[in-house]
Amino acid sequence: MGDPVAQPDHYTKGQLELKWVIADQGFNWMAGNIIKYIWRYRHKGTPLQDLLKAREYLNMLIELEEERA
Secondary structure (H helix, E strand, O other), X not given: OOOOOOOXXXXXXXXXXXXXXXXXXXOOHXXXXXXXXXXXXXXXXXXXXXXXXHHHHHHHHHHHHHXXX
16 A cells, blocks of 8 residues: 555555656646546546546646637
8 A cells, every 4th residue: 555645555555656647747737637547546436526527627637728729
């Protein structure tokens, strides 16, 4: 079991740790949240809630991108 603050189990599945993937790829806060909720939805115990949160952030990101286009 990982450290519940520094390395929660639902963010450290597999060989990669989510926070380093997001940082390495240079995702902004909103895109990082989308990835976070998709990454953990099967592992945290609230799959539908996490998918709905991801969708909410994705809709917001789409709106921002449409405004910039």
